Amino acid sequence: MSDKPTRVLIVEDEAIIAMDLAQRLESYGYVVTGIAASSDQAIELFDSTGPDLVMMDIVIRGGMDGVETAARLRERRDVPVIYLTAFSDDETLRRARATAPQGYLLKPFRPDDIRASIEVALVKHAMDSRLRQSEEWFSRTLCSIGEGVVATDTAGRVRMINPIAEGLIGLSDAEAVGQPIGAILDLRHERSGLPVPDPVVGAMLMSGLPAQCPALLTTRSGAVTPVEYAAAPIIAADGELMGCVLVLRDIARRREMERALAESERRFHSAFEYAAIGMALVAADGRFLQANDVAVAMLGVHGEVIAGLSFLHLCHEGDRPMLDEYLARLMDNSLPSFQIELRLVTPDSRVVWALLSVSAVRDDRGSTRYYIVQLQDVTARRSAEEQLVFVAYYDALTGLSNRTQINRQLEQSIAFCRRRGEQLAVMFIDLDNFKLVNDSLGHNAGDALLRDVARRLKGAVRETDIVGRLGGDEFVVILPGVEDDNAVAGVCSKLIAAMELPCTFEEHLIQTSCSIGISRFPNDAVTGDRLIVAADDAMYRAKELGKNGFVFYSSEWGRQINQRMVLEADLRRALAESQFELHYQPIHDADGGVHSLEALLRWQHPERGLVAPDVFMQSAERSGLIVPIGAWVLRTVCSQLRVWHDAGAVDVKVAVNLSARQFRDPDLVGLVMGTLAEFDLDPSCLALELTESSIMQQPERARATLDELRRNGLRIAVDDFGTGYSSLSYLKRLPIHALKIDRSFMTDLPDNRESGAIVSAIVTMSRALGLTVVGEGVENSAQARFLNDLGCDLLQGFLFEQPAPAMVIESLLGLGRRAGMGSAVSVQ
Numbered sequence: 001m002s003d004k005p006t007r008v009l010i011v012e013d014e015a016i017i018a019m020d021l022a023q024r025l026e027s028y029g030y031v032v033t034g035i036a037a038s039s040d041q042a043i044e045l046f047d048s049t050g051p052d053l054v055m056m057d058i059v060i061r062g063g064m065d066g067v068e069t070a071a072r073l074r075e076r077r078d079v080p081v082i083y084l085t086a087f088s089d090d091e092t093l094r095r096a097r098a099t100a101p102q103g104y105l106l107k108p109f110r111p112d113d114i115r116a117s118i119e120v121a122l123v124k125h126a127m128d129s130r131l132r133q134s135e136e137w138f139s140r141t142l143c144s145i146g147e148g149v150v151a152t153d154t155a156g157r158v159r160m161i162n163p164i165a166e167g168l169i170g171l172s173d174a175e176a177v178g179q180p181i182g183a184i185l186d187l188r189h190e191r192s193g194l195p196v197p198d199p200v201v202g203a204m205l206m207s208g209l210p211a212q213c214p215a216l217l218t219t220r221s222g223a224v225t226p227v228e229y230a231a232a233p234i235i236a237a238d239g240e241l242m243g244c245v246l247v248l249r250d251i252a253r254r255r256e257m258e259r260a261l262a263e264s265e266r267r268f269h270s271a272f273e274y275a276a277i278g279m280a281l282v283a284a285d286g287r288f289l290q291a292n293d294v295a296v297a298m299l300g301v302h303g304e305v306i307a308g309l310s311f312l313h314l315c316h317e318g319d320r321p322m323l324d325e326y327l328a329r330l331m332d333n334s335l336p337s338f339q340i341e342l343r344l345v346t347p348d349s350r351v352v353w354a355l356l357s358v359s360a361v362r363d364d365r366g367s368t369r370y371y372i373v374q375l376q377d378v379t380a381r382r383s384a385e386e387q388l389v390f391v392a393y394y395d396a397l398t399g400l401s402n403r404t405q406i407n408r409q410l411e412q413s414i415a416f417c418r419r420r421g422e423q424l425a426v427m428f429i430d431l432d433n434f435k436l437v438n439d440s441l442g443h444n445a446g447d448a449l450l451r452d453v454a455r456r457l458k459g460a461v462r463e464t465d466i467v468g469r470l471g472g473d474e475f476v477v478i479l480p481g482v483e484d485d486n487a488v489a490g491v492c493s494k495l496i497a498a499m500e501l502p503c504t505f506e507e508h509l510i511q512t513s514c515s516i517g518i519s520r521f522p523n524d525a526v527t528g529d530r531l532i533v534a535a536d537d538a539m540y541r542a543k544e545l546g547k548n549g550f551v552f553y554s555s556e557w558g559r560q561i562n563q564r565m566v567l568e569a570d571l572r573r574a575l576a577e578s579q580f581e582l583h584y585q586p587i588h589d590a591d592g593g594v595h596s597l598e599a600l601l602r603w604q605h606p607e608r609g610l611v612a613p614d615v616f617m618q619s620a621e622r623s624g625l626i627v628p629i630g631a632w633v634l635r636t637v638c639s640q641l642r643v644w645h646d647a648g649a650v651d652v653k654v655a656v657n658l659s660a661r662q663f664r665d666p667d668l669v670g671l672v673m674g675t676l677a678e679f680d681l682d683p684s685c686l687a688l689e690l691t692e693s694s695i696m697q698q699p700e701r702a703r704a705t706l707d708e709l710r711r712n713g714l715r716i717a718v719d720d721f722g723t724g725y726s727s728l729s730y731l732k733r734l735p736i737h738a739l740k741i742d743r744s745f746m747t748d749l750p751d752n753r754e755s756g757a758i759v760s761a762i763v764t765m766s767r768a769l770g771l772t773v774v775g776e777g778v779e780n781s782a783q784a785r786f787l788n789d790l791g792c793d794l795l796q797g798f799l800f801e802q803p804a805p806a807m808v809i810e811s812l813l814g815l816g817r818r819a820g821m822g823s824a825v826s827v828q
């Protein structure tokens with residue numbers, strides 16, 4: 001309470017009463033701010049003097065009575081009003097009561113009543129004010145709550161309802177207040193749709209804390225909102241039940257989020273379960289939590305079993321460090337996810353190559369809760385890649401390193417030995433009788449032998465030694481870090497012994513042997529290709545020395561290797577710079593007439609002069625240059641034939657030599673027929689000479705090629721006959737026309753009885769087989785007579801002519817005269 005005196009405005013139209021009242025008030029210590037006799041004056045003085053209390057006569061002058069004037073004043077400012085009245089009708093009193101005055105003072109005033117009325121009015125006004133403020137605060141609080149609140153009395157009638165509840169229920173406060181709660185609230189169970197029991201009744205009986213119950217609330221407009229409701233009794237300080245408060249929470253948004261979450265989980269579940277790739281949830285410690293069917297099938301386990309497995313334990317031990325490192329980086333957040341390829345070993349011991357994508361699902365603190373693992377079986381692709389690598393670097397027949405891989409491994413071994421100051425040996429191994437096996441027992445037998453040889457070679461050397469196949473029947477063994485030649489010789493002896501054991505193929509026992517050439521790093525060469533060339537050279541020496549043995553490369557041969565390489569380079573240049581030329585040697589019939597010519601290759605070397613084929617043919621053959629050189633020979637012969645034919649010598653026939661390499665060329669028939677066609681020549685004017693060994697290298701294929709050539713009208717002669725291992729009975733099955741007896745048999749004819757007997761047998765059997773037989777290398781008339789007497793069809797040799805250029809042969813044989821000027825020689 002303030003110490004200041006209370007300021008009172010008196011509104012009284014009877015001046016004496018007003019003055020008396022003022023006097024009394026001041027005697028009690030109050031301050032009278034003014035005396036108004038009319039309503040207007042009351043308002044004016046109220047505004048100008050600001051009293052704390054108004055004593056208002058009900059009947060006053062002016063447009064308004066005291067009740068109405070008091071109402072106006074309280075609209076301007078809330079002050080306590082005490083009505084002054086001598087009497088009043090019921091209606092006036094009712095109106096006065098409606099303005100909630102703080103007191104009535106009946107005229108005539110009793111002095112004690114005046115003071116008591118004023119003090120009571122002031123206290124009551126202060127209490128009313130506080131109550132109003134408290135109600136205002138309470139109401140504001142309820143309005144500020146984000147949930148709907150409905151309060152009822154003990155009979156369940158609505159006493160108040162906050163705006164949120166108004167919105168939820170669809171009724172204003174005015175509409176709701178006073179109604180039974182059951183009439184305005186339609187709450188139903190979410191699932192069943194049945195009405196929930198009256199929450200207010202429940203709350204009245206409740207003793208514990210109210211529970212949040214979900215329900216569906218239907219508003220007046222029919223809209224349905226999911227809510228959570230809780231009801232609690234309102235209990236007064238004295239423990240008396242005052243009513244109930246019902247709280248309604250709108251959970252539509254939460255339900256929407258729950259629905260979205262459920263949908264997202266459903267989608268994840270679908271994507272997880274029906275994904276075309278393996279999916280698994282793996283705990284942070286590596287245990288499988290869940291896996292889809294694809295993952296289960298990929299790992300070859302049953303769905304229930306997988307839960308007991310550790311993903312980490314399935315990882316191949318060789319790939320485990322990589323996986324651990326990636327997982328650690330995922331854990332420490334330095335990687336958001338990772339993708340790697342690794343091997344998994346399934347419980348049934350299969351190795352599966354998997355493309356693995358892993359991402360971590362973390363909790364609120366950032367710790368890994370589990371991993372989402374995607375697994376794709378890439379075993380097929382990996383094995384295809386491995387297959388490609390295998391094809392590129394390994395020999396399909398034996399599984400050994402191929403030439404490319406040997407070269408790589410050899411270079412690596414050389415680098416290794418160079419660093420360690422060690423020696424290395426390269427062994428070039430060639431089987432001694434492989435062609436015979438292939439030709440007599442077929443390719444399957446040959447393949448079986450090669451596989452067996454590969455196995456034996458591997459078995460005879462150390463794990464660290466390298467075994468490879470260069471092609472055909474050529475193998476290489478590399479011995480890194482070998483001590484000395486004795487050690488190498490020991491290994492060679494082991495290899496040779498290993499080869500001596502027979503190999504079984506079907507019902508056949510195949511006996512084989514090998515020749516080995518050895519080169520050493522760093523003594524013989526320091527690069528891989530030089531070491532192989534040197535070992536190859538040494539292997540040739542081993543063959544020359546009788547096969548089934550080994551020979552160390554000698555640095556003395558280095559010069560020869562160099563010469564060979566220089567020769568190959570020179571041959572290439574010779575071809576490019578047209579240094580080759582052809583000489584022709586006639587072949588005569590029994591009457592001495594020229595039957596045909598043999599074309600013989602010569603090399604007009606810029607420094608060395610005319611070089612015979614024996615000097616370069618082996619190099620040309622070995623380097624493959626013989627193929628383009630042979631094509632040049634064929635073309636030159638055909639071109640020359642065209643010239644002679646055009647000059648009138650239309651019967652001239654020429655024989656061309658074919659090397660083994662040319663004969664193996666799959667384009668041979670096409671090349672021959674194309675060249676003949678290019679020069680418009682009949683195939684009958686060309687004969688092809690082949691050695692026995694060329695044919696016997698691949699007899700079946702040779703037969704097919706010869707058949708085709710013969711069908712096309714070409715004549716075929718077997719050259720150097722008698723030096724190879726073919727039998728006449730075998731040759732009988734080949735589509736050939738002629739045999740040329742090797743000139744080595746001519747040397748000591750007719751005196752040497754053995755040679756004579758051989759030549760005689762060849763001539764006799766050839767005639768019996770219907771083959772033309774040619775004696776070559778005839779140097780004297782005794783030899784010619786001997787052959788003629790035996791019935792040899794054709795003769796060739798220095799006795800008649802040396803090979804000579806086309807121009808010389810033309811004039812020698814009078815080809816020009818025959819063509820244009822008459823002929824002295826018959827060329828058929």
Ligand SMILES: Nc1nc2c(ncn2[C@@H]2O[C@H](COP(=O)(O)O[C@H]3[C@@H](O)[C@H](n4cnc5c(=O)[nH]c(N)nc54)O[C@@H]3COP(=O)(O)O)[C@@H](O)[C@H]2O)c(=O)[nH]1
Nearest residue numbers: 600601612613614633657658659719720777778779797798
């Ligand atoms: N693939 C090809 N091989 C060819 C070609 N040209 C020749 N050759 C082969 O080279 C070898 C050597 O041939 P060449 O030095 O020309 O010797 C031939 C004759 O000069 C020689 N000959 C002929 N008569 C006699 C004689 O009375 N005595 C004697 N000592 N030598 C003589 O014989 C060779 C012809 O032999 P052949 O071919 O077996 O009929 C040789 O093997 C040629 O085949 C070619 O273009 N391509």
